[in-house]
Amino acid sequence: MTETADRVKDALRAQRIETPSWAYGNSGTRFKVFTQPGVPRTPFEKIDDAAQVHAFTGVAPTVALHIPWDTVDDYRALADHAAERGVALGAINSNVFQDDDYKLGSVTNPDPRIRRKATDHLLDCVSIMDQTGSRDLKLWFSDGLNYPGQDNLARRQDRLAEALREVYDRLGDDQRMLVEYKLFEPAFYATDIPDWGTAFAHCVELGPKAQVVIDTGHHAPGTNIEFIVAFLLRQKRLGAFDFNSRFYADDDLMVGAADPFQLFRIMHEIVRADALGPEAGIAFMLDQCHNIEAKIPAIIRSVLNVQEATAKALLVDADALDAAQDSGDVLESNDVLMDAYNTDVRPLLAELRTDMGLDPDPVRAYRRSGYGDRISADRVGGDQAGWGA
Ligand code: RM4
Ligand code: MN
Numbered sequence: 276m277t278e279t280a281d282r283v284k285d286a287l288r289a290q291r292i293e294t295p296s297w298a299y300g301n302s303g304t305r306f307k308v309f310t311q312p313g314v315p316r317t318p319f320e321k322i323d324d325a326a327q328v329h330a331f332t333g334v335a336p337t338v339a340l341h342i343p344w345d346t347v348d349d350y351r352a353l354a355d356h357a358a359e360r361g362v363a364l365g366a367i368n369s370n371v372f373q374d375d376d377y378k379l380g381s382v383t384n385p386d387p388r389i390r391r392k393a394t395d396h397l398l399d400c401v402s403i404m405d406q407t408g409s410r411d412l413k414l415w416f417s418d419g420l421n422y423p424g425q426d427n428l429a430r431r432q433d434r435l436a437e438a439l440r441e442v443y444d445r446l447g448d449d450q451r452m453l454v455e456y457k458l459f460e461p462a463f464y465a466t467d468i469p470d471w472g473t474a475f476a477h478c479v480e481l482g483p484k485a486q487v488v489i490d491t492g493h494h495a496p497g498t499n500i501e502f503i504v505a506f507l508l509r510q511k512r513l514g515a516f517d518f519n520s521r522f523y524a525d526d527d528l529m530v531g532a533a534d535p536f537q538l539f540r541i542m543h544e545i546v547r548a549d550a551l552g553p554e555a556g557i558a559f560m561l562d563q564c565h566n567i568e569a570k571i572p573a574i575i576r577s578v579l580n581v582q583e584a585t586a587k588a589l590l591v592d593a594d595a596l597d598a599a600q601d602s603g604d605v606l607e608s609n610d611v612l613m614d615a616y617n618t619d620v621r622p623l624l625a626e627l628r629t630d631m632g633l634d635p636d637p638v639r640a641y642r643r644s645g646y647g648d649r650i651s652a653d654r655v656g657g658d659q660a661g662w663g664a
Pocket of ligand 2: 415455490517562
């Protein structure tokens with residue numbers, strides 16, 4: 276048992292989870308954005324909050340930026356600020372979904388002027404990556420159609436491919452493009468990248484620096500996401516996760532809140548493929564919004580939920596599972612998996628945190644730290660960050 280515990284702890288110590296800058300800002304639904312006291316006014320303050328998450332968890336050392344929400348004059352100054360706080364800048368997320376010009380699409384728009392504008396934004400994001408030292412450009416397109424006949428489905432794929440090619444060719448040797456898909460929303464009839472197959476096909480066409488990102492909230496109910504994970508891993512095309520959880524649509528709730536078993540099954544495929552460590556090149560990111568709950572502790576909780584699912588996945592007895600599967604023993608195979616899932620890993624995680632010089636209960640430790648009260652008192656005036664929908 277001690278040997279297993281040591282192996283699990285070593286893997287967990289090396290795990291990296293990236294938090295999203297936008298999760299620290301105000302967010303809401305299309306009905307209402309509720310503001311909260313202490314919310315960051317600038318990307319610098321978002322970094323300060325992200326640094327708290329890392330300080331209390333020890334496994335969240337990078338923060339993803341979203342452009343233009345996180346536009347600053349000097350990206351190197353932002354990177355320096357992050358370094359001073361003990362974190363670094365992570366993926367750059369593009370935004371071609373909040374400009375009036377994009378009403379009928381961005382890179383798939385029938386108007387070549389608008390396509391040019393959208394592609395130029397993506398190229399600008401690569402220039403920002405050059406300054407921040409970011410490896411990943413994450414692309415999500417809201418492009419799609421609300422009505423049959425509204426535009427030519429096939430031609431939109433051509434336009435998409437053309438824009439992706441231009442951006443791909445601009446990437447540096449160590450930079451990657453992460454292509455995200457989403458079943459629906461904001462378009463309801465057809466989405467230009469609706470599923471992993473479409474994202475995968477575009478990535479294959481582009482080359483090895485193009486990888487698929489799985490946002491766990493972007494599937495139909497009941498979709499077997501771990502199958503997609505296994506398939507893309509086998510094809511060497513899984514670049515990243517956007518973790519969050521959903522009950523109905525793209526709910527963006529805390530990962531592991533709605534379906535911790537699904538999260539475990541996903542992490543099981545990752546562990547099985549030996550793809551947990553940074554050398555495997557999979558970015559484990561959160562993509563969440565905290566509309567009604569306090570943001571920093573919610574993000575800490577989310578990081579812990581990923582860690583907990585990972586710990587359970589690491590506890591699966593691989594030899595026993597192989598033996599049971601190879602002999603066609605259905606019940607025993609399922610039993611081996613469930614045995615790991617049903618293990619209470621909280622004592623092991625508490626021990627790990629103590630070993631790492633952290634408080635064993637990061638959410639409560641954060642609450643006790645008084646940081647939340649301090650930012651509420653200090654961050655008065657100015658415009659709170661938010662996604663401005
Ligand atoms: C999208 C998608 C993207 C994220 C935006 C805010 O639904 O998940 O990853 O950047 O939301
Ligand atoms: Mn996402």
